Amino acid sequence: xxxxxxxxxxxxxxxxxxxxxxxxxxxxxxxxxxxxxxxxxxxxxxxxxxxxxxxxxxxxxxxxxxxxxxxxxxxxxxxxxxxxxxxxxxxxxxxxxxxxxxxxxxxxxxxxxxxxxxxxxxxxxxxxxxxxxxxxxxxxxxxxxxxxxxxxxxxxxxxxxxxxxxxxxxxxxxxxxxxxxxxxxxxxxxxxxxxxxxx
Numbered sequence: 001x002x003x004x005x006x007x008x009x010x011x012x013x014x015x016x017x018x019x020x021x022x023x024x025x026x027x028x029x030x031x032x033x034x035x036x037x038x039x040x041x042x043x044x045x046x047x048x049x050x051x052x053x054x055x056x057x058x059x060x061x062x063x064x065x066x067x068x069x070x071x072x073x074x075x076x077x078x079x080x081x082x083x084x085x086x087x088x089x090x091x092x093x094x095x096x097x098x099x100x101x102x103x104x105x106x107x108x109x110x111x112x113x114x115x116x117x118x119x120x121x122x123x124x125x126x127x128x129x130x131x132x133x134x135x136x137x138x139x140x141x142x143x144x145x146x147x148x149x150x151x152x153x154x155x156x157x158x159x160x161x162x163x164x165x166x167x168x169x170x171x172x173x174x175x176x177x178x179x180x181x182x183x184x185x186x187x188x189x190x191x192x193x194x195x196x197x198x199x
Contacts, residue, residue: 059127066124069117082106 037043068074085106089099099105 059123062120062123063127065117066121069121082110 085099086103089097089101089103089106
């Protein structure tokens, strides 16, 4: 009796587990199909409140500005504008002065110029760093190829030298001929002595 009750309880547990698994699969599969994105289609553009811009064009503009800020021409023009500003606001008639003595508006304009110049210079430096990194990587790859070519040529030259070590050169053949000629001359000059020595 207890075995029968135990069997019925196990069957009921199995059925409830199957029902829970089916419901989880059905909700899981529908959640997967809803959240699945097709990879063969481009993403739809998102709407953004921020203005869109071309980062490359902005980077090129920042480099031009940074290059101009680093020239003597910019310093001369900046000095000229400040001198004219100050002289105008000191010596011009009172109703034509737009920035009186403490020159607060001039200070504001210089601060504004500096606040824009610093990030533009940093952006230009970052772009230059990226270019330098790419150039360094290309130089490193070129050096690796050159080293591999040099090692290959060194091995080839060593193999040629080893092969030439077994080949008779013109100088070696000439020296061998000279030795043979000397030996033959010695045999012609002293044939009797050699015959006696042989006996």
